[in-house]
Amino acid sequence: MPPLVKIRSERDQMSAIERRIADFILDNAHLLRDYSSQQLASALGVSQSSVVKFSQKLGFKGYPDLKYSVGTAVARNGDGAPVPQQEPAADADVFTRLQDGLRRSKAAAEEETRSLNPRANIEAIVGLIDQAGKVFVCGLGDDGLFAREFAMRLSLLGLLTVHHADPILMMANLSAVRPGDTLVMFSEFGKLPQLSQVSRQFQACEGKVISITRHTANPLRAHADAALVISAHDPAPHVEQLLYRSSLQSLLDFVFVLLCQSNPDRYRQLNINLERIQQMLDS
Incomplete structure (x- = not known):
């Protein structure tokens, strides 16, 4: 590292x-x-x-x-x-400097995130998802946007996926959890008590919990069965948030590709579903 x-x-x-x-x-x-x-x-x-x-x-x-x-x-x-930068002489230079700076910052954050998630950890998480009877996906706010898209992609692979953007509804749905089911919990800072409570109750039902948070010490990550972690740092808060989103998306994309490649049946189902969707769009 x-x-x-x-x-x-x-x-x-x-x-x-x-x-x-x-x-x-x-x-x-x-x-x-x-x-x-x-x-x-x-x-x-x-x-x-x-x-x-x-x-x-x-x-x-x-x-x-x-x-x-x-x-x-x-x-x-x-x-x-720090990357040495010259003072811009014109608006065009400002444009280029910001564009190149953001690109470099995203690349660095994604590289850090890759180094923090070793192959063994990611493969174990792919196995948990691939072998689950049902995959529950939960996230609030901005995390909910990524949770929703990830749940959709899992559905395209033929996985029975249950997406929730409300921890209360997720708690009510715990009666449907069976041993071997998996919960993927999105929470940037991992400190919301409601999400930790849902996570613990899910594990009490003999399900496995995968947390997706920043690479910090937090309750959700500490009690999860497996964890994906994101690195994103910048002095400017608005840039730091962009780096987090970029690194998170890159990591989720890689997990999705691994799911496609590790199970031929999943990949076959993906192509069938994509074809069905295309036929609907063309009709």
């Missing part, structure tokens, strides 16, 4: 001193090569041993190992590395 992605993903579980070190590295990754452990400690008002322990806690041998890893990531235009 890229070092800055690892730091961001574990920040919520860090102590106050560790967060201070983490925030400095995330904001100044391109300058870290100029700091020794003592200089970094002095700049942040912490002990040198705190910097060393921070590095080791992240899995590095020590601070030099962390600094080298971050420097390598920055040299490769990795996450957190």
Whole structure:
């Protein structure tokens, strides 16, 4: 996992001193090569041993190992590395700069998301969905938009899919849950108590829960049987939301493609359903 992605993903579980070190590295990754452990400690008002322990806690041998890893990531235009930009001379330059910047940010967020979801985890989730008797899909607000589209795609594969945008109706529908059924729960921050309650009740019915959240510590992800996680970071809130949506869609598309490829019967059913829909549109 890229070092800055690892730091961001574990920040919520860090102590106050560790967060201070983490925030400095995330904001100044391109300058870290100029700091020794003592200089970094002095700049942040912490002990040198705190910097060393921070590095080791992240899995590095020590601070030099962390600094080298971050420097390598920055040299490769990795996450957190600022891209030098010239001041625009005209409106056309502003247009191009924004367009290229958003494209690079989306690509970086999607790459981080890929690195945070290892092959074994994704294949296990594909197996849970493919083998489920019924797949329940739930999401609220913006999450509900992705939940609805994903439920539609699962239906096209011949999976019996039940979509809910209301946790109360989902709770009422738990009587239909059977062992082996799967619930895919969309929640960007994973903190809504209603969704966690539905998740626990679903598991009490011997169903499996797959959470889809940001790569943060949250109740929904902590109690799920399997989890897909999304990485999206940007100083501008409106851009960060776009990065989240882009990374989430990319990950869902990959899961859908895997479902198509891993089961020939699903792929065959998809083509049949697409043909039926096309015939309806042509009539």
